[in-house]
Amino acid sequence: MPNYQAPLRDYQFILNELLTIYNRTDLQGFDEIDAELVDAILQGVADFTTEVMLPLNSSGDVEGCQIKDGQVITPKGFKEAYQQYIDNGWATLTSDPKYGGQGLPESVGIFATEMNTSTNMAFAMYPGLTHGAYASIHAHGSQQLKDKYLEKLVTGEWTGTMNLTESHAGTDLALLRTKAVPVGKDTYAISGEKIFISSGDHDLTDNIVHLVLARLPDAPEGVKGISLFVVPKYLINDDGSLGCLNGVEATALEHKMGIHGNSTCVMLFDGAIGELVGQPHQGLRAMFTMMNEARLGVGVQGVGVSEIAYQNALTYAKDRIQGRALSGVKAPDMAADPILVHGDIRRMLMAQKAFNQGARALMGQQALWLDESHRNSSDEAAAKASKLAALFTPIVKGFVTGQGFKACVDAQQVFGGHGYIHEWGMEQFVRDSRIAMIYEGTNGVQALDLVGRKLLSDRGEALSIWSEMVKPFIAEQVSNDKMKSYILPLIDASTDLEKATLFITTNAAKNPDIIGAASMAYMQIFGITSLAWMWARMAVVALEALENGCADRAFYENKLATAQFYMQYWAVQTRSLRKQIESTSQLICELTEADF
Incomplete structure (x- = not known):
């Protein structure tokens, strides 16, 4: 079995020294946390993930999930581990205290999520998707929906899912066919089939709360006609107890390359009773x-x-x-x-x-x-x-x-x-x-989103905000001789990003297909430059710690050595990626079908 050591010292470095979150008293709730509290929480997560989740990773992969008598059964040990997970309160870390959460910042919770994923990615998806369902209802649901669902989702007593994909409609949600027909006050009958639904059914909890995209009878065509509904596996009585089984079931399990311990289901909604989240036709938002x-x-x-x-x-x-x-x-x-x-x-x-x-x-x-x-x-x-x-x-x-x-x-x-x-x-x-x-x-869609929406649609406003953070940092550090080996590669990478940005914005106006041809390489340039920025910032912190006579010299010296490697191995790759964009984008657009 693989071994794992939670990178707790790295978490401390990022939170305390790089991001200095304990000084952010301008952020609501940050005055309620300190390094001692956060260290204790992350140590507790490290112990749980290493001792409970990691031993189930390989066995869960081999055993996988099964359907028996219409019920999805998770691998041996998952149900007991999940109960320990919620008993320990790990499900509640970053949720609203009003609904039973601990209210910790996402900047703390993100590292608990990393440890969960490192030790057992398939298991971690059950509470991970639940938190997403919580966030959607918390942001867009009525108070009635919040009172009905959030506490059980926050504590992990119930889990949540998201149901978007249909066999004919993946990324292009405008094509989805699932219907929602009004049947009573604020209730709808949901009918349709969804595929690839992670955690769609299982035996970990008594109820599963599905968030489902569907169309109302008067819905306009396209994505503007999509609404979002909350559809529980079991209906909920007025007193909060569980009622009868709703019209939703997992009809099959997908046979996947990996994450076998997570139940990826084909879900059939057959007149299942659901409630609207937010406004009609605003479900995508x-x-x-x-x-x-x-x-x-x-x-x-x-x-x-x-x-x-x-x-x-x-x-x-x-x-x-x-x-x-x-x-x-x-x-x-x-x-x-x-x-x-x-x-x-x-x-x-x-x-x-x-x-x-x-x-x-x-x-x-x-x-x-x-x-x-x-x-x-x-x-x-x-x-x-x-x-x-x-x-x-x-x-x-x-x-x-x-x-x-x-x-x-x-x-x-x-x-x-x-x-x-x-x-x-x-x-x-x-x-x-x-x-x-x-x-x-998919990552190709992410690259299109980066270029099409984040770069072109807002005319680079967000990119300008980030640039105004990077440029002063470079100006401040460029004259520091000890920082030159970290700053100069960041300057080169930033320059490549600027030139690639200019090339795309100039040429996409003449030929929009350039966006798709260049977007993946552009995302790589942006990502490599982003990490170069983070590494240069970490180098500043490490140098200051060494100059101030820190006790843990080996840690900071190691940081600098790794930063040096990143700049000389990773950061230099932006040049070839930029050249690739400039030399092949138009060629990709001009190829005929016969060329393939």
Whole structure:
């Protein structure tokens, strides 16, 4: 079984020293937390995930979920582990205290999510989707709906799902056919079939709350005619007790590449009673509240699985002996040197490490922007944070999951043939992490969103806000000799991003197809530059700590070494990506069908 050590010291560094969240008294509720409290909570999550969730990861993958007598059964141990999860209060961390939550910032909760995902991605999806359903009802539901559902969702007594996809309608939700017919005061009969529904049915809780996109009889065509409904598996009586089974069932389980421990279902709604969330024909807006929560969670999956894969690859590289270093014998008392001496092994491991730590810091920053958008008393500051969070949503979902998957593949490669064998766990990490590039909007769609909506539709307003954060930072640090090896690569990457942006905005006006042709490479440039910004900021913190005579010198020296590697290995890749955009975008558009 793979091993896992929660990166608690890195969490402390990000929260306390990089983001300085304990100084953010301008944000509502932040004055109620301190480092001691947060450290204790994250240590508790680390203990639970390592001791309870991790041992079920491999067995859950092998056993998978099953349907017996119309009921979906989760793998052995999942039900007991889930009960421990909610008994310990881990489901309530970042939810509204009014409904039983602990009210912690997302910038703290995001790292609990990472540990959940690292140790058991399939299990973590059950509470993860529930939190998304909570967020959507909390933001858009009536007070009656909130009173009816939120407390049970917050505590984890009930779980939640999101039901968008139909067999003929995936990303293009304008094509969906599920119908909602009024049958009484504020109630509707929902009929239709949904596919790929994560956590669609299971035996972990007594009730499951489905959020379902459907069309009312008078709905206009396209996405403007979509409404959102809350449809419980069991109807709820006036006193809050569970009533009869609603007209919803899981008719099949999808046979998937990975995340076998999560029940991905085909769901049939046959006149199921549902209630409207928000306004008629405004369902997509309400659902995207859940989707954006989910996209941050998916981005964390990219980091979380990559982290445990890296940890085990590093351990293996230190233990596995094979061949001798090209520069001479390094372990003369052994029959061969550990494979860590070999250059390509070192390259793969450092690429993983530099990505993981940079992406983790970006996740913390993204979560803090979300906190600021909800908790800042200044409307202007909250609006700015909201725009930044929207800008970076396709980066944390699209770029991070893509590179996280590649990092898992590299970790598997370190193991050689053993990486292809189930018992080592690496092939499961590759299979599990692959879905993160697909669901909640494929990474190609994320790239289109970044360029089409975040860059062109708002005329680069959000990008300008971020640029006004990066440029003063560069100006402040460029004259610092100790920072030059971190700042100069950031300048180069930022310049490539600016040139790529100019190329796309100029040429897309003449040919809109350029957007699709260039968007993926552009997202990569943006993502690499974003992490370069985070690494340069972390280098400032590490240098200051060393200059001030910190006790934990090895930690900060390691940070600087990893930052140096990121700048020299990762950041330089923006140049070739920019050249790719400039040289091939038009060619891609001009190819005929016969050319394929």
